[in-house]
Amino acid sequence: MRRIISILLTLALMVGGTAVAQVQIQGGPIKPPIPPAKQRQKPKKKARPKKQVKLKSGSHRVKVVTDYYNDCSTTINVSSSKKSFDLTLTEKTDAESQFQLGINYYEGRSGFPQDYTKAAKHFHKAAEQGNANAQCNLGYSYHKGLGVTQNYTEAVKWYQKAAEQGDSIAQINLGYLYLTGESVPQDFSEAIKWYRKAAEQGSEEAQLCLGICYTLTQNYSEAEKWTKMAAERGYAMAQYWLGSFYQDRLIDLCEAATWYKKAAEQGLYIAQKELGGCYYLGKGVTQDYTEAAKWFRKAAEQGDAEAQNRLGVCYFLGNGVKQSDVEAAKWYQKAAEQGDVQAQFNLGYCYENGLGVTKSYTDAAKWYKKAAEQGDATAQNNLGMCYYLGNGVTQSYTEAVKWCLKAAEQGKASAQFNMGYFYEQGYGVTQNRTEAVKWYRKAAEQDFQEAKEALSNLGY
DSSP, X not given: OOOOEEOTTSOOOOOOXXXXXXXXXXXOOOOOEEOOOOOSSOOOOOOOOOSEEEOOSEEEEEEXXXXXXXXXXXXXXXXXXXXXXXXXOOBOOSHHHXXXXXXXXXXXXXXXXXXXXXXHHHHXXXXXXXXXXXXXXXXXXXXXXXXXXXXXXXXXXXXXXXHHTTOHHHHHHHHHHHHHTSSSOOOHHHHHHHXXXXXXXXXXXXXXXXXXXXXXXXXXXXXHHHHHHHHHTTOHHHXXXXXXXXXXXXXXHHHHHHHHHHHHTTTOHHHHHHHHHHXXXXXXXXXXXXXXXXXXXXXXXXXXXXXXXXXXXXXXXXXXXXXXXXXXXXXXXXXXXXXXXXXXXXXXXXXXXXXXXXXXXXXXXXHHHHHHXXXXXXXXXXXXXXXXXXXXXXXOHHHHHHHHHHHHHTTOHHHHHHHHHHHHHTSSSOOOHHHHHHHHHHHHTTTOHHHHHHHHHTTO
């Protein structure tokens, strides 16, 4: 049985989403299944023979039978002084035996060392004899540069040969290449063509990817049809995608939550995270913070950074769990260390205010800066204030202006007010009443009370 390597969490084609507290809930990535080498038929469990055969004294007729080497029969006369003889075995040259040898070298099993070069060699021998499995695996070897120099042209060539013989995984791979434009010109029509061939053979992975292709080409009826076909067969990723399909298009939030739950119960962490979001916001289900925290925790314990931050929010607010700043900071830390921007801001806020951690302006500024560099406007404004006050960093009005301006240009009202103040007082910029009024007005238009008062003080 040949397995499919799933790199389903690497392609950044995301669907839309909603928000939970300070957490953005987004849809999931496309699943592009790429196959490694592995045989479809379960191999016979015969061990590779040792070439050295030890015998007692006397005349012996020896016959060696293996899966991968030609049978060898010979008569050996053994004396008391010499009890071992080397037998030379020759490889079977038929396609299936060559393919099986390639599998053993690829996986390093049945007494064979893992050796991608030898694996590719045997795949090539079998592929040239027309073995579709070997052709697909040879394509993968060229695709990933395993045992051969990476060569996309050769990868497509061998995938094509296998796909034209009806190999569903090769068809999926060709679909993936045309969908992503990796090594071939992006072509949704070709992607749909090859995914459909595999989907019609019953491949849930292909059915899902075909549904995704139709989503991208805005053929939503076909998208729903093929995604649902895979979901109804119990394929967790398709169940998740179907939930996302219903949620993002506001078709049926109850159906969305139902499909998220089916996938979540199979342990799919992105579905667990989204189901938690449904319960947190009461979308498609009765709002239930306890259920929300439960599902966030399941995803968080699998290492999902967004879920870790969301669980931290639950602890910070006491929603669905006993309020605990310590637990909140713990989960923020886990997510922040993975680069989650909102967790980085939240952790900075905890350090600035001594919530669940020892108060530290230095650590606050550190985490604000990490979030600010990822474009978070609130973090940019807070970092600007760290520089303005000299909290955790060397005081610098110039740096304060730099970071507050970034936030203000994103529409952050408090940062717009700060920019007005800097121009009014001449901190880090040349004093300029006109610029001050401009920024105060921007903040006031967002009903920022301090900005309205500043304008009034200036006679506006």
